Amino acid sequence: MITTRQEKILKLIIDRYIKDPVPVGSKALSKILKCSSATVRNEMQTLEEKGLLEKTHTSSGRIPSESGYRYYVDNLMQPKEMNADDMMKLNIVLKNQQLALNDVISKSLQIISDITNYTTIALGTSSHNNLLKQIEVVPLDEESFIVIIVTDKGYVEHKNLRLNEVSLDDIKKTVNLINTLIVGTPIDEVNRKLEYEIKPIIGNYVMQHERIYEAFYNVFNDFTKEDVNIVGRHKILEQPEFTTNIDRIKEIYNKIEDREFLQKIEEDDDNNIKVYIGDETGIEKDVTVIKTKFKKGKEEGTIAIVGPNRMDYDRVLSMLEYLKENIER
Amino acid sequence: MITTRQEKILKLIIDRYIKDPVPVGSKALSKILKCSSATVRNEMQTLEEKGLLEKTHTSSGRIPSESGYRYYVDNLMQPKEMNADDMMKLNIVLKNQQLALNDVISKSLQIISDITNYTTIALGTSSHNNLLKQIEVVPLDEESFIVIIVTDKGYVEHKNLRLNEVSLDDIKKTVNLINTLIVGTPIDEVNRKLEYEIKPIIGNYVMQHERIYEAFYNVFNDFTKEDVNIVGRHKILEQPEFTTNIDRIKEIYNKIEDREFLQKIEEDDDNNIKVYIGDETGIEKDVTVIKTKFKKGKEEGTIAIVGPNRMDYDRVLSMLEYLKENIER
DNA sequence: CCTAGCACTAATATTATTCAAGTGCTAAAA
C-alpha cells in the first residue's frame, strides 16, 4: 500500500522529471509539501523500497523507475483534456472532409510528431485480411506493363513488369479472367487460386501462358504485407536521454523498423489506447510507446507514438484519444 | 605544379586516412618512400601551402583538405575495376530479368548501402516531364473511390477519395472523358486542361459536377512532384567523423531530405558520374556525395551515395559505374 | 637536395583538489 502523501510525492517527482530530466531532491519538494526535507527523504526512501523511485548514485536525488511511470500512468495521471492549441492544429486536418482516411492519418501524425518531438508510426491494414477487389493493367510500351492491385479495404499496390514478346491482348485476357474468377479472394490465397483456377485455363488459349502466369504469381507474392509509415525518425535525436550514446540511438532506429516490434504492437488486440513503458516495449529500457488501434468502416490500422519513458503522458494520451475518436466517427 | 613525389605522398596520405581516420605523420611515410622523415615533412609542408593538406593542430600529422580530395579524385585515383565480391552481390539483382527498373534500383541501392555503410538515394523521374497515360477509378463502397494515375514513364500514384451522394456512373463518365481528351498531356498542365476542357462538358450532363471536378483537381494537384527513396539513413551513424556531434547528424539528416538539395543533385544535367566534396554538396563540410543520372528507354532518374569526405572513392565509383552501365543496357 | 638533431607544441590521459547537491541516520521535539 502506498499513502496519499507518497502518491503526491511520486506524482510531483514524475511531473518535474518529465519537464526537466534531472534527479529531484528532497529540498525542492519540502517547500511544496510544507514539511521538512527530512520527512520527504523518509517518504522517498520507502517509495524507493517499493520500486517506484530510483537513484542515479548514492547521494543523488530521485528519478522515477519503470514501475514508477507505470503507477503514474495507471493511477496518478488525471486525464486532462486537450490543450486548445494542439487541438486547433489537429482540427485543420481532422475537419477537412475532403481528405481520405489515409491522408488524415499521415497528416495528423506529422503534426503530432512536430509538436511533441516524438516519433510516430502508422501501420496500415495488414493485407492478410484484405480481399482482392480489382486488378488493372496499363501498358507502357511493347514490353513493359504496370499491374495495379486494389483490395476491398482500399489498399493499392502497383508493380512494373517487363514481359517481352508477350501480346497485350493475352495479358488482358488473363487480367479479365482474374477479375471475374478470383476477385473477392483474400490476398493471401490469391496465388493458390491463380495456380488452380487461372493457370489451367490460360494454358489452353493464351500464348506464353507460362511467363504470364509466373509474372502475376510474382506480383501477388511480392504484395507488401505491411504498410508502415514512420514519421519524424530523427525526433529521437532531440531527446537528451539518448543523445549521449549513439549506440542506443542506432538500436532504437533498428528496433523501430523491425518487423517483430511492429507486429507486436499491431497484434496486441486491445482496442483501447495502450502504454508500453521501458522494457515492455522490447526496444530499450528508456523507450516508451503509446499505441491504439482504430477502425473506420472497413479500414483499420494502428498508430503509435515513440518517445522516452519521460514522456509527456497526458498530452500525448489526450491527443491520441482525440485523434482516434475523430477518425472513428 | 606538383611533383611526382608530392603526388605520391598525397595519395598515400589519403589512402591511409580513408582506411583509418587519424592524421598521418611523416615517419610512417618515410619508411614507404625510403627517404627521411624530414624530407617527407618538407614535402608535406609544400602540399599544405598548396592547400591540399591540413593539420588538426600545430604539431599534428596531416589530413587531406577538401581540395586534397578533389585532386585525388580528379588526378590520382586509378579507376580500379570492381571488387569481385561486390560484383557478385549486385549481380544477383542486376541479372534478374524479371525485375522492373524500379525494383532493380531500389534493391541495388539497398545492397550498396549495406556493404559500404553509406546512405543511398534514388530520385525517380521528376513528374514534370511525365505525360498522363491513363487514369482509373475503382469504387470501394458507396462513397469511397480510389483514383489511380499512371504516367507514360511508368510512374503510378493513387489517392482515396470520399464523395458521398455522387453516382459511380457520373464519375466513370468523367474518367472516360479525361482518358479520351487529356491523356498525353504533361502532368503539370493537366489541371489547366481539366478546367478548360473537362469542366465545361461535365457541367452539362453530369450531376454534382462541381464536386467531381474539384476532387479530380485536387488529385492532380497533390500529385507528388518527386519520387524520393532514401535507403540506409542510419548509416551516417556509423561514420566516426559524425558520431561525436549529434547536431551535425541532425543537420545532415535534414539536408538530405531537403527538397533544395535533392533538386540540386538532380538538376545538375551532367550525364556522367559526378563527385561533390564537402562544401560543394551544400550539406556540410565533411560530407561527400557521388551521383549519376541514368536513362533507360523512357525512364530516367538519379542515384546518389552520401558519405563522409573520407569516402572509399574507387570502390563507390566502380560500383556506381557498374550499376549505371547495367541499368542502361 | 637530403637528413640528423633538437627545441617546441598541442592533444590526451592521469591525478589531485574543490564544490555543490543531496543522502542516511540519530536524537530530540511535537
Added chain:
DNA sequence: TTTTAGCACTTGAATAATATTAGTGCTAGG
C-alpha cells in the same frame, strides 16, 4: 508515533596541475 534539525558522508562535475606522446619546424652539415 511522526516530524524535524543537525551532521557526517558520498558522488559527480568542474578545474587545475602534470606527464606523456606523437608529431612538427627549423637549422646546420653531408
